[in-house]
Amino acid sequence: MIYIASDHAGFELKNKIIAHLKGSNQAVEDCGPFKVDPDDDYPDFIYPCAQKVAQNPGSMGIVIGMSGQGEAIVANKVKGIRAALYYGGHEDIIKLSRQHNNSNILSLGARFLSVEQVERAIDLWIETGFDGGRHQRRIDKINALEK
Numbered sequence: 001m002i003y004i005a006s007d008h009a010g011f012e013l014k015n016k017i018i019a020h021l022k023g024s025n026q027a028v029e030d031c032g033p034f035k036v037d038p039d040d041d042y043p044d045f046i047y048p049c050a051q052k053v054a055q056n057p058g059s060m061g062i063v064i065g066m067s068g069q070g071e072a073i074v075a076n077k078v079k080g081i082r083a084a085l086y087y088g089g090h091e092d093i094i095k096l097s098r099q100h101n102n103s104n105i106l107s108l109g110a111r112f113l114s115v116e117q118v119e120r121a122i123d124l125w126i127e128t129g130f131d132g133g134r135h136q137r138r139i140d141k142i143n144a145l146e147k
Helices: 008-023 043-055 069-075 092-099 115-127 134-145
Strands: 002-006 028-030 060-065 083-086 105-109
Touching (some): 002 043, 008 028, 008 060, 008 115, 043 060, 043 069, 043 105, 060 069, 060 115, 069 083, 069 105
Parallel strands (some): 002 028
């Protein structure tokens, strides 16, 4: 399952991502918002989305905002979440977030990415696996910090 949430700045892109994911036969749950409200606050949607990812091992999440920065910060407040931020640049960042950090949420900056870049980033992120090994030791240390 892929849980997805945004704020008003990411609303339009969120709906395009949902269509892309469903077109790729991915199970998706929209965590809101369900209408554009320029006064909404991203923590109201991002935090519940991150909680769902944390409560459902093996699931993933995608959060979208203007820059993606605040969304990643909020998601990372949830125990068990490792949100990685992408707002453009080299795609190896996306792969490394999965291979080395086992990221379970991808935070996207809507104002910095085209729809094509987003679709490519999401596909790459979903298809890239965690390398384990020495990286698992580091994830274990991160998990210990959350206790």
